Amino acid sequence: MSSGQSNLPPRAKSGGQSKKKPPPKKKSGVKSFFKIILILVLLAVLGVAVYAGSLYLKVENGILDTGNNEKVAPEQSAKVKPITMLLLGTDHRPETGTHLTDVVMVVSMHPETNSATLISLPRDTSLQLEGYKSNQKLNAFYPIFKTQEKKSGILAEDQMKTMLGKYLDVDIDYVTVLDFQGFRDVVNALGGVNVDVKYNMCHRDSVDGTDINLKVGPQELDGKQALDYVRYRKSMNCKPKTKESNDFDRNARQSEVLHSLIDRMKSFGGATKAFNVLDAVDDNMKTDLEKDQVKNMIMAYYDIKKEDVKFVPLTGEWRSPFVYISDSELTKAKQALKDELAGKHTREPEGTNTESASKP
Incomplete structure (x- = not known):
């Protein structure tokens, strides 16, 4: 962000000083x-x-x-x-x-x-x-x-x-x-996310349409794949079966995806x-x-x-x-x-x- 940009009000300094109101801008959303x-x-x-x-x-x-x-x-x-x-x-x-x-x-x-x-x-x-x-x-x-x-x-x-x-x-x-759907679309709107898949993940369920098939290694995931990566719990209808995942593993993957998203947003x-x-x-x-x-x-x-x-x-x-x-x-x-x-x-x-x- 350019240092010459002054569209936003200055941040109040320590001591509780109030922020100045921004100058009028044209309407938008x-x-x-x-x-x-x-x-x-x-x-x-x-x-x-x-x-x-x-x-x-x-x-x-x-x-x-x-x-x-x-x-x-x-x-x-x-x-x-x-x-x-x-x-x-x-x-x-x-x-x-x-x-x-x-x-x-x-x-x-x-x-x-x-x-x-x-x-x-x-x-x-x-x-x-x-x-x-x-x-x-x-x-x-x-x-x-x-x-x-x-x-x-x-x-x-x-x-x-x-x-x-x-x-x-x-x-x-x-x-x-x-x-x-919002999560998938956000990832796609940003052009995907970069993650390092630690182990193969496979889960197929025709009832709810789940079709997770991720391979180990660094890669870029689209919205569907990123959601699969965050959601993966256990292997189903796959040969060979892949390693299971717990809530805490999913939290770690969630954090990885989110950090990749913010890196994309900051670019x-x-x-x-x-x-x-x-x-x-x-x-x-x-x-x-x-x-x-x-x-x-x-x-x-x-x-x-x-x-x-x-x-x-x-x-x-x-x-x-x-x-x-x-x-x-x-x-x-x-x-x-x-x-x-x-x-x-x-x-x-x-x-x-x-x-x-x-x-x-």
Whole structure:
């Protein structure tokens, strides 16, 4: 980004100085830049907001399609108040019509520290939470809540906010949902991702249309292949069978894909494809953020750096068919969110790795 570019307001210096308002710009689509933020927050790569300088002229004062026109009180603005958002990636796609949440993340952001902490939960987690079935995997609750909507009158997204807020001991302000098709289209819009496949992966299922066939080695994957790489669990209908994978292995692959995506986004070629990314998720994302809050978020976090996004993947013990999160791990996650909301963000030491369970 050119150092001579001054389209965005200057970042407030330490000490709580307020940011100057940006000069008036011609109208375009605020939803465009906001969708980039939401997509990449969901993908655990908030740092892509470095594109703000080149995109801001095209996004200010546009018409948003969040469907929420409620006003945001000044004291509730994301420019001054830390917020917490639930991020769900569902397996919803035309082939299945299902709504299982293969990605479940909770992110807290603080405007003064210009930072975020993101907690990632394994899809097979047993919540062990009062008032909720302990024999239900975490990824099954969203579709259950979806079927209850008409009878309960409560949106599944709100049910998820309540449940995960209780589990992590945090008030969740908003929720954003992105489905599989959106993920595939984002990868394709960026021209693919580069990964190093550690072992062969094969899984074929004619029922839901799954056809995973990846070979070991460094390679560039398209949208379908990248989704296969992230989703792969076990070998099925393949000879020879390939090595199985657990939730923690998938989290590691997810992180690898996301880092490759942000590298693509930070390249000149990625920047020129930014609006293709926006089109890619137009029909595949749902959020309850107010339109005014969207603008506040852009103002607050347009220049957040990847290094200031703390990623805390929860691990635990695999006892088929569940992942059981230890009390110490859960306490660590809760404290990380509390620290973020209190303005006490800390970076993880370089080279920190998450241990994997011993079994898939």
